[in-house]
Every structure is written in structure tokens, then in C-alpha cells.
Amino acid sequence: MKHVIIILTLILAVNIAYGQKPIESYTPVLKKTLSRSIQVDPRKGYAIQEVKPNTNIYVLTDGIWQSVVIVTNKGVVLIDAPESLAPNIQKAVAEVTDQPIVTLVYTHAHIDHIGGSGQLKGIPNLEIIALKGVADFLREKNDPRRLLPTKTFSGAYVLRKGDKQIDLTNPLNFHSDEGDLFVSVAKDKFLMVIDVLAPGYVPFKNLDITSNIHEYLKVFDQILAYDFDVFVGGHLTSIGDRNDVLESKEYVMDVYETVKRVHGRTDLMEVMSNAASKIGWDNKFLLFKVFLDKVIDESAAEIESRWIGRLAGVDVWAKSHASTMLLYVRWDD
Ligand SMILES: [Zn+2]
Numbered sequence: 001m002k003h004v005i006i007i008l009t010l011i012l013a014v015n016i017a018y019g020q021k022p023i024e025s026y027t028p029v030l031k032k033t034l035s036r037s038i039q040v041d042p043r044k045g046y047a048i049q050e051v052k053p054n055t056n057i058y059v060l061t062d063g064i065w066q067s068v069v070i071v072t073n074k075g076v077v078l079i080d081a082p083e084s085l086a087p088n089i090q091k092a093v094a095e096v097t098d099q100p101i102v103t104l105v106y107t108h109a110h111i112d113h114i115g116g117s118g119q120l121k122g123i124p125n126l127e128i129i130a131l132k133g134v135a136d137f138l139r140e141k142n143d144p145r146r147l148l149p150t151k152t153f154s155g156a157y158v159l160r161k162g163d164k165q166i167d168l169t170n171p172l173n174f175h176s177d178e179g180d181l182f183v184s185v186a187k188d189k190f191l192m193v194i195d196v197l198a199p200g201y202v203p204f205k206n207l208d209i210t211s212n213i214h215e216y217l218k219v220f221d222q223i224l225a226y227d228f229d230v231f232v233g234g235h236l237t238s239i240g241d242r243n244d245v246l247e248s249k250e251y252v253m254d255v256y257e258t259v260k261r262v263h264g265r266t267d268l269m270e271v272m273s274n275a276a277s278k279i280g281w282d283n284k285f286l287l288f289k290v291f292l293d294k295v296i297d298e299s300a301a302e303i304e305s306r307w308i309g310r311l312a313g314v315d316v317w318a319k320s321h322a323s324t325m326l327l328y329v330r331w332d333d
Contacts, residue, residue: 026315033200033312037237038063046085048092051230051239055188056164059232059239060085060092065112066234068192069093070185074162075102079183079192080234083145086116090123103161105168106130106149107194109137109178113234115145127151129159131170131179174219175210184226191228193219197248198233199240201312206324207252213328217256220249251311255303255318259325260333262299266291296322 040047040063048060048069056071065082067089076099081089093101101123106114109130120126130138130149138146159166167184174180175195183192195208196219210216223231223245231240238244271294272287279286299322307314 027308029312036200046088046092048095051190057185057188057190058096063237066232068232070164070166071097071099072162072164075099077103077161077166079105080107080113081116081120082113083111083115086119103127106134107181108176109134110176113194117147118145121147133179137178171222172215172218173212174215175208177211189227189229191226192232193223194234196233198236199238199244201236202251202314202317205317205320207321214332220245251307255321255325258302259299259322260329263295263326263329266295292326295326
């Protein structure tokens, strides 16, 4: 027994020494975040819920990914076809309408959001709308999981289907290089922007794996310029609203300002010289890493202290957020 305890203590010490926090020690998801979650029956695997009464706009989720079902009197417009949801999409749509799926819109090219489209290829005459950049990319990839678009556009496209007008707009590429869409139904004050934020949580790893922090920092104001009271972000368990966008913007700006300040006060040569006094100057990559890690660790510690009780997942991703932001602050800002 004594030996077991010693071994476990050693494993814990090694984990901590190498920066791997034991998973049991992470802060649980905040109660306020859990209490607003859409409940997904694990036996069923998905839930479909109207985003607001009398809109005929539904969010379809498995608890991790979200797509949107817009029911019109001339058929259903499906926004995204996540791979995880694909086997249940037609079943879920049939729960809320007799209308067939006639149009599929891709918000962007990422597999996790549209990689289920291949499983919808049996739907006759399915129209698939995407940005030209997304279509070009998909043609190059030739991926059977992602059906090729049948209609493409650049900039903006007004999709009129039956009694609904859906505005598709590409104001900036805040997340993926091929292009990202804003999907808005102005009459219902509905807005869908994928992979910027998750209501009640901090953004996903590396600030939602954006390929362009400069654009990502601008996207929050672009979102807030819309008149909406329902926001779908594409991930996790909740539907959001303006307050979620404001809170996520405040978090991201805090990450930016914190990293900028900590980076500004940290002397590269001093940190590298201190490290070199132990290992010499040969391993320049390692010496530089010591400097970057110092900025990341000090920034993340500050961010965690301010946000741990406000948004869920802070201690999961704060270091990755600081790391991504440091690349922008040091090399682009
Ligand atoms: Zn994505």
C-alpha cells in the first residue's frame, strides 16, 4: 500500500513538473453554464429545439456540435451538416416538419461542421451553397465526406426560400482561410456565426483555432453590429444572445491586453541569459522557448484568476489562448 502511494505521488510530481495537470484537478463546468444547457438524451444522441418560439428555426445538437434547421413553406434549409450529427439529421428534421431538406449551406470548409454532408447525398436535387473559396478548396480536397457545392458566391448572397429570407455574408475570414459565413434571418433576429465563441465557455483551443487573429479580434464587433437576440455558435450545449458575445469579446480582449503587457515587460535577453547560465548558448531554440513560456505562463495565470468564476473551461484553454495571442502580439501586432 505504502509503495502504491509513493508511486502515485511520484506520477503526480512528474505530471506537475512537466506541466500536465491531473484531469481531476480542473475546475468543473460552472453551474450557471450547465443550468442553461440543452439536454441531450444519451440514448437518442441528439436534441432538436426551436431557438425562439414561432420562428421555425431550430438548433440541432449532440451536445458538442450544432447545426441549424430553418423550416420554410418551400422546404428546409439546413445550415451545416456536422459529421457527428449526420446519421440523425433527417430523423431530427422529420420530428419538426414534413417539409423535405432542399438546401444545405456550408458556413465554412471544416470537416467537423460539414463532413456529414456525404451522408445526405441520397437527397434528390439537394442544393448546396457555399463561398467560392470554400468550393475551390473542397474541389481540391476531393473528399467524399464533403459534397461539392452546387452554387457559389463571393461577399454576400440573399437566399430567399418560401417565407424566409436568409442573408449569407462573408464580412471577414475570422476563422478559416477559405472563408467564413454569417447566417442571419433578420426578421427573426437570428444570427449564426460558427467557431468564434461557445456561450458560457471560453473559446475553444487556440482561440477557436482561428487562422487569423487579426480578423478574429474584429469579428466580435461585426457580430454586435447585427440586430439579433438569438445567437448560434456551432459548439457545445447552449444557444446564446448578445450578452454572450459581449462577454466573450471582453475575455478575448483581456487575453490580448494581458499578453501584450506581460510580453512588453519581459526582457528577452535577460530571460535567455539566465537560462544560458545553466545550459550555455548552443540550444537557442530552448532558450527562446523559456522566454515564450514565461510570457504564456504569467499571462495565463492572470487570465485564470480573473475569469475562472465567469466562464467555463478557463483552466483548460487559457494557456493555449495566451500562446496563440503571443504569436500575434510578437510577430504581427
Ligand atoms: Zn471550424
